[in-house]
Amino acid sequence: MGSDVFEVTEALPSLNDIKVHRLMCAELIKLINSVSKILPETEEARPGCSTGIGALCSLNKAIGKAKLLLQHCSESSKLYLALTGDTILTRCQKSTNLLEQSLSQLQNMVPVMLAAEISKIISDLRVVAFSLDPSEEEAGKVLWELLHQYRSPTDSTEETAFKAIQGATVRLHINSQKDLLIETRSIRKLLDKIGQNELPKRKILLFLQHLLKKYGKLIVKEQKETKLMQHEESIPLSSSSGQSVEVESRLLDRPDEAQSNTRSTPGIPEEFKCPLSLRLMYDPVVIASGLTFERMWIQRWFDEGHDVCPKTQKKLSQLSLTSNTVRKDLISKWCAKAGVTIPDPSMPAVYQPLETSSTSIASLSSSVNDLALPIDFSNSSIRATYAGQGSVTSHARIANGVRFQCIGSAHEIDLEILYEMDSLPWEYRCKVVKDIQSFWKHEDRSCSSISCENLIPPLLKFLKDADDAHDVEALRSGCLLLSAFVKKCRSSTIPCLEEDTYALLASFLDTEVAEETIGVLEVLSCHQPCDYEIAASGALHHILRILDKQISGLQEPALKILCNLSAKSRIRSFIVPADFIPKLVPYFDDSALAGYSVAILKNLCDSEDARAFLAETDGCIASLTKLLESDSQEDQEYTVGVLLSLCSQRIQYCDLVMEEGVIPGLVAISVNGNNKGKAMSVELLRLLHDGVSESEDCHDVIRDTSPHSKERKSSSKAIKTQLLTDSWI
Template sequence: MIQRFHQNDRRSLTFPAVHPCEAVSTETLLNSLVSLSRTICDFHSKFFASQRRNAREAIRQVGVLLIFFEEVLDRGSILSNSSLLCLSELHLTFQKIQFLLEDSFREGSRLWILTKCKFVASQFRILFQAVATVLDVLPLDSIDVGGEVKELVDLVAKQARRARFELAFDDERGVDVVFGIMSQFEKGTEPDLETIKRVLDFLGIRSWSDCNKEIRFLEEELGFEFPDCKERDVAHLSGLVGLMCYSRGVIFEELDHHHHRNASAEEDQLDSRINLDAPTFLNPDDFRCPISLELMTDPVTVSTGQTYDRSSILKWLKAGNLTCPKTGERLKNPELVPNSALKKLIQQFCSENGITLAQLEKKSRDMTGTTVPSSRVAAEAMKFLSKFLVRLLVFGNGRQKIKAAYEIRLLAKSNIYNRSCLIDAGAISPLLNLLSSSTEACPQENAISALLKLSKHSKGRVLIVEYGGLHEILNVLKHGLSSEAKQIAAAIIFYLSSVKDYRKLIGEIPEAIPALVELIKGGTTCGKKNAVVAIFGLIFFPNNQKRVIENGTVPLLIDILTHSDKTDLITDTLAVLSTLADNVEGANSILQASAMPLIKNTLHSTSSRAAKEYCVSTLLSLCNNGGDEVVSVLVKDHSLMELLYSILGDGTPLAGKKARALIRILHKYRETSPVLSSAVPHEQFVRAR
């Protein structure tokens, strides 16, 4: 069989074709050539936004050669080694032609292919020169086919040799206009909308969905990691993303109804599900880069003593900044010192929490450059777009406000720079106004989701509270028009509670904690999860712990441990119980709910190291606050001691410390209890060192 390179494994405008092996049979080779040729010919009915003439000529010439391959296959001729070698080379070239046509037609790639039009035209020319070279040396006279077919092959050889495959005038003019528009953005000038519309119309980009497909394709291209991906290409791609985001937000006033409905459902799930693979509270803050806010893969320390992820600080320095991003102090020198100790801790943390290095590095790449944009074009386009969207939120009609809020959701999804631009443009206040005036689910969901994205930015959190947004968010949490809106409101509470003063402020609002408890009681799985982690954030303020307990939270948390099969939800629930158990009132509430056997069982059954740590922490606190009555129960569980010793070797340093403390408590109780002293072998309680 002849191997094929799967197109999803390659970057656009790369042609990693596979050469047929030497042992391939004549029939297999010819069948594969026929199949390849037919696939290429099928492109004749496709719309090519650019390279139309070149694509049409390429398809025509391959179509003629298809007749030749089919006749050779039908006659079952015996081919010489030289003929087979020529056909093998044609097979290799045809794969590349197929790749080139796929890229020229690929959904979402129209703007990218237009800006690469000179390169694409040159590739058509190179590939058909290769076809001409092969046909020149092909021993056609020795192949048993009809004379007319031989004449057709000769004709293709001549045409392929003479074919110029030049850049079409319309393509050349179109790419000049695109670069002109980008140049205007780069200079801080807002381009003429009619000019942009003409380019989009030429490319067949005539709807919001068409534009969004272009953005997704360009963002995927930016995500590829290739050695030959020059910094210039990154800036160019980033600029094109900026241009298309601007076009999507400003030019296309109507959201495609079908797309909007499906995208909203998908976005609601993604927006409102707090990612606790690397949670704000449950992970050490020191593991996060102050620039990207993500876990660091390669931490380095600058002259001020602050530590950043290497990729983020390099991007900061390349942008011409000479100060420390966190302290504002001028850097004495640009030297970056690797922080090996922190890197080992992060790697250990990832291992213990099931986060692979590949996942971490991919996330880091996704966020790289989001604080400082990769190109001035993208930066200026985002500034213009942010101001436009805020104007729509303030002065637009109902439909325009919904669309503006939806655009903000998408723009702020994973880009810190976009969030900053939108906040600086004044998006928070009109979004809160839209939230308060919403009487239908759609505008409410768009507004609350946009606010969620902006609440991930430190300045966004401050402005939401300063503008009185807490009242509106809590109102959605209690009376939201959809379950999605309620769980998103809980997620915002989670991010707001990362600010120390806001934990107290939120806790003192009478309806805040009861509303979160109600969401735990009757919400979806995602809603329960967001409410649990929001409560976790709030109980870092001690007075909130009493409020949480008084509102009957503990029995609901125990119910989650009993009935849920979601590991992340169970882990978050255990984190809350662990914190509540630190004080006597919380410990008593947990004991009254008869939770200790369940926590022990979870410690035995869970595969999550984080969950094990919270179980150990909770049991330790219950022993400290519950006294000998609790210890006497635990000391009788002989399998518990073995499990605690395993955590000493395999758990995190903090888990090991807590396990060691719990072992000592159990050992001490065993030594002072005559009944246990005589009933249990001493070896079972060897003192932990």
């Protein structure tokens, strides 16, 4: 249980790690940092409507996609990055568009001061301009021209290939044997990651690998002899590290350079800026304090119930808004002179779809097979794709079971079968799935020979078809295969499925294949961004039903999923304490499941709502305190943590806890528990001691003051105080 409950925080790559497109990545890093700074406060604002939750999900997904893009630019091949420069440019633009759309939705659901911060970031996102580095763009063009020459190769093509790869490596600063080795390894890693069915990408990568293998040493040798070739004299040859330092000093250390024209234009008079948004005012109005604000922002301030000036914090005599026509006229004249246009802040942005580059890898997919590239497939797993083609039919091969082949010491699956699955008769498709599942039981290493792109699309199509056909056995086989695959995958290769896939899996939780499905969701719930998609898919509703009906065999994985999801602060808004806390109480008496249940409570008790529902739920505290005597020190620690979060907030909670006779258990944990348990139990004992004293003093004032009543209260107080005093001795 311990390793399942943790939250992964992915750090942004350093600019020094970015291999190509540093200018664009530097801008993207700045924007992600700006969004990440306001993200915790935005989540704390808890936009509770479905639109707000969806916008938060979209924002986190947009951040995740931007981080993946930065990671790609830090780990990929320099040659491949240059070749796909237009695609990277488009992805940067799409990332900023996604961030802008999500923030624009959230802007109207959060307090006005936070909304003003979001407005600044949205402005930055709208005006950021991505562009390719000229040298890197030229390297990409040279490689594209070389690829297209192989449509009809001639005797001079090989000579052209040498000149092209030589020019590209010079422009991309592949200058030494070490640089050449790093580039070769990067290409090899890309080949391992992409699917066997992504033939255009694979062929191009193999072609680049072939060029480096054939000409790499010669290129490095010539660059050592001549630092700069005669026909490339105009190309700057600063080292990669030097370029990184230059870019970093220009982009990351400059203050707020990538701002909108209304903010970056020098010499904007302060009186022309709204004190709330710090931006040029579009519709300035005066309030009772005599200060001028942007109409939209000050109106939102008043709509939130404020009756003071946001600048002076003095109470206003009235909340009327008066247009400041003089100020507006001055601003208009200044804008005309400075060439600045002020957008209406109340108007939503219009998003235009981005055009796909004509030089992207996808655009070459239809014709790449026509290129006569000099590729050596002998050392590539792509040979599995072509193995046996034309020798026997797919049906005949499947009739004898899915064919597996031994290549060297590793076993590989005949990937061609996966590509053809959709065109096969249903019974053969079922047999393919069962055979692969059976093979994996006996060959642990086989998972490395197949990627997400190979298996996931045909398998998900198989599951949808099986669901439509109400074929329970096929559904079970498909879910077992998917479960086996995600379990064998390394955490870095866990598949990121489409949104409708999570909804499909969630629907299976109410069918005969619930046990197989919940195993898949349990594995995925440990990883980002799968955890978010699970919570947003409606799976929590089905998990709640499983806990309520106490369905045997499903309870433990259901609790594990809840444990994993509740540990992530950005997902807790999906978990409604009033629904889930009462369902957890029966599991406190089950030694095998109590640990997961109390861990979920500990995660949820960060909010006052959860603490209140915990205190109000019948039998919850009583059942919880029994775990103080558990044999598991981890369960003891979580239990003390829950009780401590309660008692540290309200005296009434101290009384409820004291009524359950927790003192002996806490004293035992303070002596024999783990380090965290010891520290928290001592703190809880102190809080209970102080709470009892304060509570009794309050009761003495408001209760009956008869002599007998005083005697009883005095006796009760003495007993509680003595117990707590003894625990400290």
